[in-house]
Amino acid sequence: MDATDTRAANARPLLEVTGLTMRFGNLAANDNVTFNVHRGEIVALIGPNGAGKTTCFNCVSGFLRPTAGRVVFDGIDITGMRPYHICRLGLTRTFQIVKTLGDMTVEENVMTGAFLRAPGKREAREVAAEVLELTGLLDKRAKPGRSLTIAERKRLEIARALATRPKLLMLDEAMAGLNPTEIKGAMDLCLRLREAGLTLVVVEHIMEAIMPISDRVIVLSSGEKIAEGTPEEVAANEDVIKAYLGEKYHAAS
Ligand SMILES: Nc1ncnc2c1ncn2[C@@H]1O[C@H](COP(=O)(O)OP(=O)(O)O)[C@@H](O)[C@H]1O
């Protein structure tokens, strides 16, 4: 690749979702959804319960094969690829319902992610130590997964995802059920990850947490994208206020 090609590759969005449609029988959980995510951005995906946010994550990360539309990651068409392959390319997601392996230690939970790339146990353990430190779980490394609090399990989920060394990390309600101090910690972690060069797509209901850290916000309602813009633009959008925000959030002015 020469310098011009490299510049062109960097200018291309990291994630390009075009006309994404996912039908379950008569229900279009995603209906012709189009958006891009640029390198180094934190993009929030918001909308009411049942809007299709998790379905969008499932389609992008390969857990569902979309009925129609195209997903391009880092220049590669990943539509319909298996989750493992998509993860190898550098796109990893977390789950709204955390999948802690209760009988394994915290460290082993994270090593399951690290083994995607680590050639052996020693390397996997090194990666685990690094991401456990980053997520503030290092002192819990020898504890069984089941002994963790909800907040710690949410962080473990992020740690395991980070251990796969993603370029794009998609977080599905990673702050749900956390107290204000823990939410602040999760916000700081997102900002640190962006600083470290990661790109994030974050599904979240807690507007006070997600709006201040997001570069751009995409709003889904009944499967359709109804708005996209800066947090300020979206918070002032009449359609968004009607469909979702109501009186619950006002951008600081
Ligand atoms: N596997 C599925 N089978 C049938 N319907 C589904 C399935 N997954 C999600 N849905 C439906 O799709 C819609 C969007 O759901 P979801 O993507 O979970 O929304 P959100 O994450 O925004 O709350 C909902 O009406 C939900 O009931």
Ligand SMILES: [Mg+2]
């Ligand atoms: Mg959801």
